[in-house]
Amino acid sequence: MTTIKPFAAGSYLTTRNAAQLTTLKNQLNDLSTQLSSGLTAQTYGGLGSGRSTALSAQATLSALTGYAAGINAAQTRTNVAVTSLTQVATLGIDARNTLNNGLQSTPVNATAAKTNALNNLQAALDTLNQSVAGNYLFGGANSSTQPVLDADTILNGNGTQIGLKTFVANQVAADVGPLKNGRLSQTYPTLDSNGVPINTKITLSDDPSSQVSPRSGYVITGASALPIAGGIAANYVSGSTGMSNAVTIDVNQQPVAGDSLTLTLQLPDNTTTTVTLTAAASGTTPASSSTGFAIGADAAATAKNLNDALTSALSASAGSTLTANSTARAASAFFSAPNATTTAANTVVWYQGENGSTDPLSTQSVQVSAGSSVQVGVRANQPAISNVLAGLATVALGMPSSSDPNAAAIYSAISGKAQPLLSSADTSPGTSSTGALPSVQDTVTQLSLASTRMSNAATTNKASQNTLQNTLAGIEQAPTEEVVAKLLDVQNRLQASYQVTASLSKLSLVNYIS
Missing domain, CATH: 1.10.287 (Helix Hairpins)
Structure with missing residues (x-):
C-alpha cells in the first residue's frame, strides 16, 4: 500500500x-x-512597523548634521567679517574725530593727518581682503576671487592704467585750470602807453565747458557790492547755453573802508562758495590779500588793488575749496567704480568681486533648517564702505604740507569734504529704491544679528537632534x-x-x- x-x-x-x-x-x-x-535588527526590514519612523529620523538627522556643519563654517566667516568691518568703521570714526579736533588746534598738523589717513586707507584695503578657509568675505557672491586690489596698485596704478593718486591729480588739474583760479578768465583795466589804466572796469567770466557734464572748474552764479550805492558796482550777466557767465566790476568812484565785493561761485557738485573782498582804509594793509584790498590814491589805483586782490582770492579759493571738492569728488568716483563713470580702460578698478544689483546680504546665505536660511553676504564696494575709503583718500591726498601758507584754509576745506564721507562709518550714507542704505556699523549689526540667528538655530537643531536620536535609539537599539x-x-x-x-x-x- x-x-x-x-x-x-x-x-x-x-x-x-x-x-x-x-x-x-x-x-x-x-x-x-x-x-x-x-541593535534590534541588522536591516530596516527587521524593524517591522518601526522602519518608516527610523528611516525618516535618519534622514532628518543627516540634514541636521549638514545644517550644523554649514552653520559652523558660516559663523566663522561672519565673525571674521564683523571684526573686519568693525575695524573699517573704527578707522573712519577715528579719522573724522581727528579732523574735527584738528580744526580746534593750533598749529594745524596737516602732515600728521595726511600720513595717518594714508596708513589707515591701506589698512582698510587690506582688511577687505580677509578670507576664511580660502573663501574671501567681501566679494559678494564671488568668494574665490580676491575682491580688492592691493593698496599699491590702487594708489599708483599698474603701468598701463592710472591709480587713485593720478586720478585725483587729473581731476584737480581739470578743475583749477591752467591759471589756478577755477578756469576763470579775468581781464584787468586797459592801460595806456604809460601803464595808467584807461578805465576802472574788471571783467570776470567762466569757461563754458564748466557748465557741461562732466563739470569742471567754477561757474559764476552771482555778484554783489555793498553798499549798493557805494563806490564799487558789480553787474552779473548769465550767459545762454554754451556761453560764459560774466560779471563786470567797476570802481566808478573811491570806496570807503568796509565796502565789499562778493562773488558767488558754483562748484562742479552744485554746491556754492563765495569770495568776499573788503576795502581797507587808504594807507593800511589788509589782513590778507585774499580777503581785502587797499583803497588807492584814486579810483584807478583802487581798481588795480582790487584786481590784484581778486586774483589772489580766486587762487586761494581754487587751491582750497575747489581743490578739496575735486579731491573728494574724484576719490568718491574712484571708489564707486564700477558703479560710477570711472573707465577701466585707463583707470584701475579697485573692486574685483561680484557686483550685482541685489542686496549684498543676499549674495551669501546658509541653510539653518529645512525652511529657513540666514543671509550673510557683504560687498567691499557697498556705498558706506566706499565712502569711508573715499574719505580717507580725500585726507591722504588732499591735505597740504605744513609749509603751505594756505595750510589752515586747505585743512578746513579738506576736513569739510572728508568728514561727511567718513560719517558713513556710523551714519546712513543715503537712500536707495529699497530704503535707507546701511552704514558700515549698520552692516556690522546686521551680520551680528545673523550670527545670533545661526547660534539660535544651532541650539534648536541640537535639541531636535537629541530628540530624534533618542527616538531612533528606542527603535533600533535592543535593551x-x-x-x-x-x-x-x-x-x-x-x-x-x-x-x-x-x-x-x-x-x-x-x-x-x-
Missing part, C-alpha cells in the same frame, strides 16, 4: 515539532545577535536587560523542547510493553 508522506500517521506532529524547534532556534540566533550588536531575559527564556524553552523531543523519539511498542 502506498502512503502519502505528509499524511502518514504521526507526520503532522513531527513536522510541527520541527517547525517549533526551528522557530525557537531562529529566535535564539536573533537574540544572540541583538545582544552582541546592541540589554530585556534581550538577556528573552534569551534565557528561549534557551530554557528550546532546551525543554529538545528534551521532550528526544524522549518522544525513543518511544516504541517494545519500550511501551516493557
